[in-house]
Amino acid sequence: MPDKAIIEERRLAALHALELLDTASCENFDRICRMAAEYFKVPTALISLVDRDRQWFKSRVGFDEPQTPISQSFCAFTIQGREVLEVRNAVLDPRFQDNPLVTREQGIRFYAGAPLLTSSGYAIGSLCIIDKAEQQLSLAERQQLRDMAAMVMEQVEQRQRQRRRDPVSGLCNREQFQTDLRDLAEHHLGEKRVLVLIDALDMKVAHELTLALGLAPFETIIRFLALRLKEYLGRHVRVYHVSVKRFGFLLPAPAPGLDRLLQALVSRLRRQPPGLGFPMIPTVCAGAVEFEIHPQSVDDALRKAMFALELAMARRSFWAHYDAGRDHAQRRAFNLTSDLGEALSSGQIYLMFQPRFALPDGAQVSAEALLRWEHPWLGPISPAEFIPVMERNGLIHQVTHWVVDTVLGKLRAWCLPEHCKLSINLSPRDFQDQDIAEIIRRACQRHDVDPRRLEVEITEGEWLRSNPNVLEQLTRIRELGTDVAIDDFGTGYSNFAYLHQIPANVVKLDKSMITDLEHNTQHQKITRSILSLARELGYRTVAEGIESFQCLQMLHAFGCDEAQGYFLARPMLQDKFLAWSGANRFPLQPCV
Structure with missing residues (x-):
């Protein structure tokens, strides 16, 4: 048999599930209280709900307080049984003779309460009647009080049925x-x-x-x-x-x-x-x-x-x-969203830098700042995973602002040659609900960095043409002197016919065309054509994804201006990048 504490917890759960406590008065309940007071010729009738530390009155006649402490509750005794509890004279009852409701002037003398029983058998309170004079109920009156308590529960159950039915479908x-x-x-x-x-x-x-x-x-x-x-x-x-x-x-x-x-x-x-x-x-x-x-x-x-x-x-x-696998990925994405703020402030999110070189002479001309996230219990998280999550959840602005400030702070602090730039990636969402051009301008001013030492990379796509505000912001970024590079050019929406509409001065060829260039004659033809036309239109060209010396030689022969890839240099942490940049090594050799 369950002990009393468990039974009481279940009773309280049944009471709370009804969501009756602290609700507004209801005429259906008030009517029953008035009927009880009139039928039994008593000044007070109450519908009492017995909570853990109080009794609260859903309806009351002749009683001012909306609730009383459980220590003063007669009904707390009523709910311990299934029959009517009758106290003919509370002054003579050792359970109640010291109760403040009894000892005060014009205090309670007579009490009778019938438990309010749910269909599961839990007593959630009582319908009770109170008088200032001693009384005794007849058998018929005790039955009448039970019947009225049943009427109260019928109203409770009807309320529950209405609350648990959809008004449109009836389900x-x-x-x-x-x-x-x-x-x-x-x-x-x-x-x-x-x-x-x-x-x-x-x-x-x-x-x-x-x-x-x-x-x-x-x-x-x-x-x-x-x-x-x-x-x-x-x-x-x-x-x-x-x-x-x-x-x-x-x-x-x-x-x-x-x-x-x-x-x-x-x-x-x-x-x-x-x-x-x-x-x-x-x-x-x-x-x-x-x-x-x-x-x-x-x-x-x-x-x-x-x-x-x-x-x-x-x-x-x-x-x-x-699908448990996809569900896990979805929940992981949600957790990443929750962890972003701490990740930015604690150093979990950091930057690596991949150098970029001029093909004619091998001089380092810039480096791309690449986001990385080392999560404390998920381990390394790819930008391909967490950037889309931040974009979907409206958090990409926070990430981009951090990148802009961090990169400009490093440009200010590092002793790099004046011609060496740092490149950052912007999301299409960075052009929504904010003025990214003004944010970059103010950040450069705040860090006292020439905007010409910064390059922004945008991925080509329909979004560039679908919103005139994007082109306007890009124009103002170029007016600062900042380079604008179209990343991943050669796939997707690549089209020279609309390229002139975009205020960009750099074209970065998509790495999917570069990685196997030496083995794919079709890619060679396309790459040579893109480089030739871009050069005629006045764009500086960059090839990324170079993984072999043969590929590098071909791009040099095709007239590509700059190169980036694992063959030349992998992304590296700040200290290694600064050592690399200051070593004056000829970069067009395999990295060791």
Whole structure:
């Protein structure tokens, strides 16, 4: 048998789950209190909810305080049994004779309370009546008090039913779904289930629909899908309305034929809703996850099913199963976002520098500043992983500001030749919601560094042409004297026809064309043509990704201006880079 402490915790959990404490007054409860006071001819009637350290009155007649300490609570004794507790004269009862509610002037003499019992048998409080004079209830009156307490609980349960039904679909809502999941964990521990989520409509379509025509058409679609789901799944499967446009249901596991069921179900739901008034096929899709029932997995099942649903939407497929590997990557990305601030301040994120050389004479002309992240428990994290995460979460500005300040601080502190530049990479997001040209100008002024010693690299793409503000900011960066380089040129949106629209003066060839240049005649033709045309148009050209002496010789013969790659120099930490830059070594030799 559970001990008293465990029973009390379960009782309190039942009370708190009802979410009645500290709620506004309700006429349905007030009416029962008035009826009790009138029927029993007493000045005071209360609906009392007994919390851990207080009793709070959901309704009260003839009592001023909204709550009292648990030490003064008669009802705390009432909830210990299942029958009416009657105290004919509290002054004579050793349990209550020292209670301040009894000893004060015009204090309590008579008390009778009937416990408020939930369907699970937990007493959450009582309906009680109080008088200043001694009384005794008849058997009929005791029954009447029990009946009125039952009426209170009917109101509580009705309130719960209303709270746990979606008003549009009429289905049980997420609160009921989570309650049922907790019940599973209590009564079916170790069994397996499959949770399926159904998404009714693409978010963008739903938004445009409600903006154009209001909520009524959207709600028509929701009601149609709710009805179809119930019809298709039958009365033995309970369907829940778990969010505005999502439904869910549970199946036994393993579920043979689940894929066929999902395919058929989504096909059935992707139909024209009757009564909509215009043609529209809901873009329904499904996500499914199998889980073992225990408290931890139950809490996480809904999240995993939502992840599966997002996979289906991203793939534009009818359905998808939960993918643990991709989920892990998603959660890892979220953790990286949370760790960014500390990473920047603690030195986890740092810069490495890869030198760049002039091909005619091998002089070092610049170096590219490259971000690195050494996470304390994830280890080295590639920029290819964490930069997109920062871009998606709106944190790239913070990273870029740190890079700009750090690079300019080093240019100020280092004794590099005046002609030697440092190059930084800018994200397309750096041109949104801020003036990156002004940020660079002020940073150069703050660090007392000539802007001509800085180069910014941007990756070519449609984003350059789609927003006039980008070109305007790039123009002002060039007006500072800062070089603007188009990175990864030769793939994607590469097009000399629009290159003249971009205020850039440097073209960096994409490394995918350079790495195997000596073995790929097609790449040789393309590279030679790009270099020739870029030179005629007045651009300085850079080849990155050089990994062999033969490749370097070919680029020199093709007329490329500058070179960067592992054959010449790998990215290096500050001390090694400064030693390299000051050693006056001829760079066009294999690195040792």
